[in-house]
Amino acid sequence: MSKVKYYYDAESLSYKKIRRKKRNTVKYASVFLLGSALFGFLFVFIASQYIESPKERALKRELQNAQLQFELLNKKMKEAETVLANIAERDNNIYRVYFEANPIPEEQRKAGFGGINRYKEFEGFDNSKLIKESNKRLDILQKQLVVQSKSLDEIAKLAEDKEKLLAAIPAIQPVSNKDLTRMASGFGFRSDPFTKVRKMHWGMDFTSPRGTPIYASGDGIVERADNLASGYGNHIRINHGYGYVSLYAHLFKYNVRKNQKVKRGDLIGFVGSTGRSEAPHLHYEIIKDGEKINPINFYYGSLSTEEFNKLLEHASLENQSFD
CATH class of the missing domain: 1.20.5 (Single alpha-helices involved in coiled-coils or other helix-helix interfaces)
Incomplete structure (x- = not known):
């Protein structure tokens, strides 16, 4: 009132x-x-x-959280770019050099995206430029990862092939040094034991007692195990792949059969004196892409430096061959 x-x-x-x-x-x-x-x-x-309303406080917290997540995303992208750059450098300068593969061009690794505007949907916002740049950076990073992934797949395949190649190359002496009497004759012109005429000797002769074990010098498949080739007597041919074939002649007997898979160091036969042979010995040849080459260059897998130098000295003498 x-x-x-x-x-x-x-x-x-x-x-x-x-x-x-x-x-x-x-x-x-x-x-x-x-x-x-x-x-x-x-x-x-x-x-x-x-004074902030509850809704404004909630929106502000969401915005702060989004900003934090954005900063973390950029930090992770920067770390990923650093790691990827390191892998790319090793890929080009180590892996591809070792496996004799061409390096991936820098423009291919860091290529962007042409054509239409891929980021039109991000236009019209307060931070449109920042959002577009971040998405573009992420897309390029993903593309680089795809390129690098394919490159590493290729390197893995090259490594697998390289491992198979190294296992296939005839790289050990077919007769063990402990069983070897001497290296009688090397690759080159030698005096024929029967005609005494100087002619080309296409392999190396290892003199050993009859029955001495003979070992496969590399992985491969037995192509022949017969006595149908003139002059070789009982002999074995192993196809190692990659253009390599090794031949073992004048055998006493075989320990393998045609089409059998063998590994380097497997026992394949025994020294004999069959065919055109003057005494028990192993005549050993290496054929590469259809051409006979000097086996002296393929003993890195079984001989020490001293043993190899001694073998090289005997192989270079122009003496008489045993076949």
């Missing part, structure tokens, strides 16, 4: 009740309402500037 107010009337020498005019009441009410509205608007404006 509002207070009743009075005023002193000098004429009547009495107090009279103050009566508010209706027009003034409306005026005061309007001023009050307008002031209240202005105060409310001012309060809302100030509150909107300095």
Whole structure:
């Protein structure tokens, strides 16, 4: 209930009740309402500037989390780019050099994406440029990973082939040194034991007692094990693949059969003196791509430096061959 107010009337020498005019009441009410509205608007404006609503706080937390995740993503991309660059460098300068493969050009490794605008969907945002650059960087990184992955697959295949090649090359002496009497004759022009005419000797002769074990000098498949070739008597031919064939002649007997797979060091036969032979010995040849080559260059797998030098010295003498 509002207070009743009075005023002193000098004429009547009495107090009279103050009566508010209706027009003034409306005026005061309007001023009050307008002031209240202005105060409310001012309060809302100030509150909107300095006081966060629960929804705004939630959105702010989401934005801060997104910024953190974005920074972490960029950090991870930078680390991935560093690791990938290191792998690419080793790939070009070590792996591909070792396996004699051409390096992958830098423009192929770091090629971008041409054509249409792939990142149009990211336009129109406050950070559009940053978002587009990050997505472009991620796409290029993924493409580089695909290129490098294919390259490593190729290197793995080359390594597998290289391992097979190294196992296939005739790389050991076919007669053990402990069983060897001497290296009688080497590759080159030698005196024929029967005609005494100087002619080309296409292999190496290892003199050993009859029955001395003969070993496969590399992995391969027995191509022949017969005595149908003129002059060789009982002989074995092993196809090693990659253009290599090894021949073992004048055998006493075989320990393998045609089409049999053999590994380097497997026992394949025994020294004899069959065919055109003057005494028990092994005549050993290596054929590469259809051409007979000097076997002296293929003993890195079984001889020491001293043994090899001694073998090289005897092989270079122009003496008489045994077949």
